Amino acid sequence: MLPSNSNADAAPIRFEDALSELELILRDLEDGTASLEESLARYERGIALLRQCYGQLQGAEQKIRLLAGLGEDGLPDFRPFEHVASIDAARAPARKPTRPTKGPGVSQ
Numbered sequence: 001m002l003p004s005n006s007n008a009d010a011a012p013i014r015f016e017d018a019l020s021e022l023e024l025i026l027r028d029l030e031d032g033t034a035s036l037e038e039s040l041a042r043y044e045r046g047i048a049l050l051r052q053c054y055g056q057l058q059g060a061e062q063k064i065r066l067l068a069g070l071g072e073d074g075l076p077d078f079r080p081f082e083h084v085a086s087i088d089a090a091r092a093p094a095r096k097p098t099r100p101t102k103g104p105g106v107s108q
Contacts, residue, residue: 012052012056013052015053015056015057018049018052018053018056019053021045021049022046022049022050022053025042025043025045025046025049026046028042029042029043029046065077
């Protein structure tokens with residue numbers, strides 16, 4: 001049985017470590033050999049770990065959606081592609097075109 005550590009609630013632990021600890025807590029609670037106070041403390045620790053795991057999973061899901069281009073509904077997120085080249089955006093405003101002058105030998 002792992003001792004309950006109140007400092008561990010403050011600092012998040014790795015997802016895999018949290019799952020391992022949750023499995024141990026579940027086994028301890030299913031055994032029924034712990035006192036009522038110890039069982040409640042283990043249960044509280046399990047709930048804290050479970051919330052942390054859910055938060056980490058939600059964060060990972062958001063990253064995947066962002067990288068995969070998925071919306072909240074799970075469908076592809078189609079946005080118009082801004083195809084303006086950065087060089088075009090940096091250019092000075094275009095001047096008005098000048099009228100072509102008639103040169104010798106140019107007929108219209």
